[in-house]
Amino acid sequence: MNVIKRTYRFRLYPDNYQKELIEKTLGCSRQIYNAFLSLCKSEYEKDSKYSVKKFDLIKLLPKYKEEYPYLKEVDSIALQQTVIHLFDAYLNFFRGKTKFPVFKKKKNDYGYTTMNVNNSVRIIRNEIQIPKIGRVKFVYHRPLPESFVYSMVSVSRIGKYYFVSLLGEEEYQEYQKHSKDHLDLANSIGLDFSLANLYVSDSKTKSNMPKYYESSLTKLAKEQRKLSHMVKGSSNYKSQLLRITNLHERITNQRKDYLHKTSRYLANTYDYVFVESLVLKEMAKRNNNLKLGIFINDLSYGAFLNQLKYKLEWLNKKLVKVDRYFPSSQLCFKCGYRKRDLSLNERNWTCPECGTRHNRDLNAAINIRNEGIRLVTNSN
Ligand SMILES: [Zn+2]
Incomplete structure (x- = not known):
């Protein structure tokens, strides 16, 4: 049995309140990213050296939150992950892999990442539980493989569409191929x-x-029977139809x-x-x-x-x-x-x-x- 990294992405259908919460988390992550980037940048401008440590940045986070208490209202792991992302981008610059990171703008800020800690992110039928956001409707278009274990979860918006991506590992078997003579x-x-x-x-x-x-x-047959007794076009009929579609x-x-x-x-x-x-x-x-x-x-x-x-x-x-x-x-x-x-x-x-x-x-x-x-x- 081998293990491979996989990402599964699903469309999310947050209600208006949940959209607000997602946007708020995006906004707070962006604020943290930009504030900490600005710090890294001023250090770099002093002596062009690699001088910021990951641990120092993470340690700064609680202090920064004291200054802006509304940051405490959003997923704290998401904010931590933002700091880690920023640090990785900063480190990649010194490794010669990328340019110096740039500030995030609202129009090109797509998502945030959180972690699945003790099943904090879990699928419940056609909903997914996301920390601080609650249960969000989503299209579970393909069941996850049984062996798939996800640790990171990202929530993103592209245009007006929302998505959730589960990042993790799953097992796969190397199947023994037969040669035809042995069939x-x-x-x-x-x-x-x-x-x-x-x-x-x-x-x-x-x-x-x-x-x-x-x-x-069996349930579907029952629900369809119910529908057949309802007045076409009525609000009962419409909600029953929606139930059947789901x-x-x-x-x-x-x-x-x-x-x-x-x-x-x-x-x-x-x-x-x-x-x-x-x-x-x-x-x-x-x-x-x-x-x-x-x-x-x-x-x-x-x-x-x-x-x-x-x-x-x-x-x-x-x-x-x-x-x-x-x-x-x-x-x-x-x-x-x-x-x-x-x-x-x-x-x-x-x-x-x-x-x-x-x-x-x-x-x-x-x-x-x-x-x-x-x-x-x-x-x-
Ligand atoms: Zn016979």
């Missing part, structure tokens, strides 16, 4: 896609839809996360993954679980297959699609009998030839795997 057909899996579970595999495993995702879906956004993120984790798991675990190359609209038709079908829609399957494909290829492994006319559900995997009249609603059936009792999805997944193995063996 093992025994280490393969057949997947039958299902709207309720994403997939059912030939070994009876289903993808594990996270509970939070499932409960979001919920949609959250569900989209949860789904993306779920698809990525699942495809990653499959690619890491198996050498071959066999799937049906299906026309997705047909699948929606043939499945009666439309309640979920609306949410795990064609688009997700397309995205999931793409992810699976590139993640496998990256590891020199293979995604193999069996023909879309291959009757995966109708064939008995034991004896090969084909039940042509198998209807869409039959979730279980018994083979008239050999008497095997079949679960529809499991039987299909086993057939897909066997067909996949046949295709690979024939092409070699």
